[in-house]
Structures are given as C-alpha cells and as structure tokens.
Amino acid sequence: METREIKGVKTVFVPAKVKDIDLAVLSKLKIKEKKLGLISAVQYIDYLEEAKEYLEGKGHKVSIAGQMVGCNASNALKLKVDAFVFIGSGEFHLLELAKVTKDIYFVNPVSGKVSKFSKEEFKKLENKQKGKIKKYLMADKIGILVSTKPGQEHLKNALYFAENCGKESYIFLADEIDVNKLEDFNDIKMWVNSSCPRLEGTHIVSMRDVLNI
Numbered sequence: 001m002e003t004r005e006i007k008g009v010k011t012v013f014v015p016a017k018v019k020d021i022d023l024a025v026l027s028k029l030k031i032k033e034k035k036l037g038l039i040s041a042v043q044y045i046d047y048l049e050e051a052k053e054y055l056e057g058k059g060h061k062v063s064i065a066g067q068m069v070g071c072n073a074s075n076a077l078k079l080k081v082d083a084f085v086f087i088g089s090g091e092f093h094l095l096e097l098a099k100v101t102k103d104i105y106f107v108n109p110v111s112g113k114v115s116k117f118s119k120e121e122f123k124k125l126e127n128k129q130k131g132k133i134k135k136y137l138m139a140d141k142i143g144i145l146v147s148t149k150p151g152q153e154h155l156k157n158a159l160y161f162a163e164n165c166g167k168e169s170y171i172f173l174a175d176e177i178d179v180n181k182l183e184d185f186n187d188i189k190m191w192v193n194s195s196c197p198r199l200e201g202t203h204i205v206s207m208r209d210v211l212n213i
Helices: 023-028 042-057 091-098 119-138 155-164 179-184 207-211
Strands: 002-006 009-013 035-040 061-067 083-087 104-108 113-117 141-147 168-174 190-193 204-206
Touching: 023 042, 023 104, 023 113, 035 042, 042 061, 042 083, 091 104, 091 119, 113 119, 119 190, 119 204, 119 207, 141 155, 155 168, 155 207, 190 207, 204 207
Parallel strands: 035 061, 035 083, 083 104, 141 168, 141 190, 190 204
Antiparallel strands: 002 009, 104 113
C-alpha cells in the first residue's frame, strides 16, 4: 500500500492483484514465433515470471516488458521481439501496441480463452474509430467528459479544447462516468472523452484521437 499527495489531497493506493489464477491456459497457445515479449494488466504482474518459465520451456526466448495500459505501450516497444503475449482480461490494453507492432497473443486467465489479436483485428477497430471521428466532425453540439479521478483528471485540457474546437461544447465533470446516463442528454450529438480511453460507446470518441485528426 502506498500513500501519496496528489494536488493537495492525501491519496492511498491499494494494490488490487488477482490471486490463484491457473496459468494452465497457456497450454492452449499455438505460437510459431520464437522471440516473445511478455506483458500483462497490472493485476497479473506477479504471474509473468511463471509464464516466462513456461514459454521458455516450450522453446521460446522470452523478455518481460511488464505492465501494459491502453494509452502507454512504451515499455513493450523497447523490446525487439517477433510477437507479444498479453495476460489479462481486456483487449483495451492492446490497442496502442497493436498500432505499431506485429501479432499479439491474448491470454485471458479469467475466461480460460486464448486468441490472436492480429493486424486484421486492429484494422476493424481502427475503421470503427474513424467512423466515430467522422460523426464528431459532423456534430454541432458536443459534450466533453472529464473524470475527477487522480491520474485521469484533465479539466484544463478539456476547457481549452471546448474553447477552441469550433463547436457548441459542454463540460461534464464526474467521478464515475456512467455511459448509460449519457443517453439522458439526447441533444448532445457526440461525446469527447478526456479521461481513460477505455470508456467506450458508439457516440464517444477520445480527445486524443480527435486532436490527431
């Protein structure tokens, strides 16, 4: 447990790690690549060494990159490997990495499923994202979502964006952002998310994606 002060507020960080998962799910992997990078969501960090030992026992050369989050793939991209193996339960974490690297093998120890997150899969998600950006460009009235959670709060950026995007804009500030509640504001044509990019929806686009158009 770690205690830090963030913007004048004492904040306690409590580790939330998964216990007693069964890495036998790795036996379902069919990987032809030899040099592998091993990554995971934060909950599974403690299992990476065990996973490395298993994969090396199958003849692979394995390097551990550690934790992966959807908005930052820097640790993984430092590795010179043929493919990545990700241990976690959310494909969101792979999106940033999939933009610039080769095939990724997805291992979900919760459901016991394995799959290959290929360039083709990423292309589908990319096309979906482009469709949402087009909707944003056509929208005359937008809502900008801002989280108050430490590490996700970007109110200053949201206010600047609202003033300079050329659209009728409204800031929606909340600790917990419930996508279903957004339907109550049916005059908002598109939502721009300034917090965690994991927030998904047909009419939600991330501010980062919009700024890159």
